[in-house]
Amino acid sequence: MTTVLAADGLTKSFDDLVAVNGVSFEIAEGETFGLLGPNGAGKTTSISMVAGLLEPDSGSVHVAGTPIRTNSTAGRADIGLVPQEVAIYPDLTATENLKFFGRLYEMNGAELDTRVAEVLDVIGLGDRKDDLVKEFSGGMQRRLNIGIGLLHRPRLLILDEPTVGVDPQSRNAILESVEELSAQGIAVLYTTHYMEEAERLCDRVAIIDEGVIQAEGTRRELVSLVGQKDRISVTSSGELGDVAKIAAGLPGVTDASASDQGIEVLTDDAATLLPALMSCFASEGATITAVQIFEPNLEAVFLHLTGKALRD
């Protein structure tokens, strides 16, 4: 796949504070890349350099092959930025906000009108397009905030913690929108300190803390990096001791133990093991009442890598 964003060795200091130190990553077309870290980890500083808002002390950013600099407008049209704050004008309508920013990207006339209507449809604000934004709920304002970033069809969409302070319904709508955009081929750089969002959206995740990327990869790669296993918990009745013995011999199983309520199995890949495990219960005539799979999460990885919780 084509590389849309290449950030190489980004470093930025503010006086004595090194906010970002040697951050490098790449994002391909249609890929969603997450920067996961607590507040103050260096996420916003990193994306500010990627978006050309901050000049790095060292390192470089290329979007679609074009170097991004604060003193140049080259490559900016390929970037869509959704800042952490709701960066819109409350005393303009949704349509006026979209049109104003669209014109800054040289969109005009019928092309702009059509695209504004499309974006309003995508963010679900078509029926409120002529209302002043200050009359919108927080979730609606967040959706418009994203819509402005999408308007000019960027190749790279940067979302800086877009769900902070959003109600669950709007949050889900935002996450669905991001999934849809990724499916359309847009490269997405997504910063968050919500582990669930990173797990749901991101093809690859970089864990950042104190300005340094601690680890990078797919969720499974990160989990394996710290030796975490999937855990399958089966609630059952019957001769569970025999079931546990058989399960312990299945490929990929590292441990299986029985209790009064059922058995627990540790494995490298729960999804692959599950059919074989179910066969064990069937062959021993045990009745299954519930199955739960616990995959090791990024929270645990983060804790392992940094010694602190994501929300610290």
Place this chain on the structure above:
Amino acid sequence: MSAATRIAGKDLKLRLRDRSAFILGVVTPLALSYIFYLVFGNAFVSESLDVEIGLVDLDNTEISQSLGEVLGAIEDQGIIGVTTFDDAGSAEAGVEDGEIGAFILLGAGLGDAALAGSPFTIEVVGDIDSPTTTQIADSIASEFGSGIGRAQLSVSTAIGLGEGPPPAEVVNWGSEAAQRPGAFTFVDVSAETRQLDASTFFAAGMAVFFLFFTVQFGVIGLLEEEQNGTLSRLLAAPIGRTSVVAGKGIISFALGIISMTVLIVATHFLMEARWGPPLGVALLVVTGVLSACAIMGLIASFAKTPEGAGNLGAIVAVVLGMLGGTFFPIGQGNAFLSRLTLLTPHAWFMRGLSDISGGADWTAALPAAAALLLFSVVFGSVAWVLLQRRLTR
């Protein structure tokens, strides 16, 4: 359309919806200037523009008649009005009726006394409600008396040397000395003391005073964008950073021009303010607005928040406005204050208007406009650099 004008257009729309700029830029100065005009208008401005002086010449000699010629010359320049009375009684009646503000009484025997080198008396009678007219009449009379005194001294000296001139020549000397208008400097008043009529003074004073608050809406918008997060969106767009600063400058300038234009037109029709030749007024308005934008832009470049910029800007606007004589002409009669006022654009704006208000053509506004332009260039350059630097971190 450039990015800067698009940003300015968006800001103009926001400011019009907000209405605060309209209230501060038009309604408040218009209301205040009208109130000040009603309350203070007659107290210190309009009376001086209606100087009617009477003359009673009971002596009726060549020397006394020369005062009438002096007064006539001043009247011809449109500075005062002169009415001649036959006796003191009718002149007093004229004062009581308000026909004149003061009169000068030249008693019988004044000419003879002057020629003989004897003491003589010139009386000035004034209306207590017309202090300025009375002061002017007194000044003219004193100078006339001094002139005669100088002639007496010359004659006495010549006689003392034994070369006394013939009486007819002494009469000529006396007349010439009396007419020598050495102290009539009030005719060619300097710009510092030149004064607008009441309605124009208050209209212009309030307009330029509130101009600084009005243009602040534009430059403070940059800090508001920063605070609201929209600045990062603007900076991420494919537009130059100069466009963002220029956009704020354009909206400041536009708000200032709109405010001043509306006020000039409104006060012309509502208060009969006489602003002067349109070209000269336009020149002063444009350079005045530019200087206001520059100073307020400089303040915005220092401030950390819009609130901080607003507070600091208000302090600067009030101090400059007071010092610049927008509420009352503080520079008049005090040379130090008069020089101090010239450190403010307000004073130059008012001075420029004074220069063109007395029937002069628009070019009379050029010195003041040049001073205002200097304010604009100096402060504007610094503000431009600092604001650009603020956007490049």
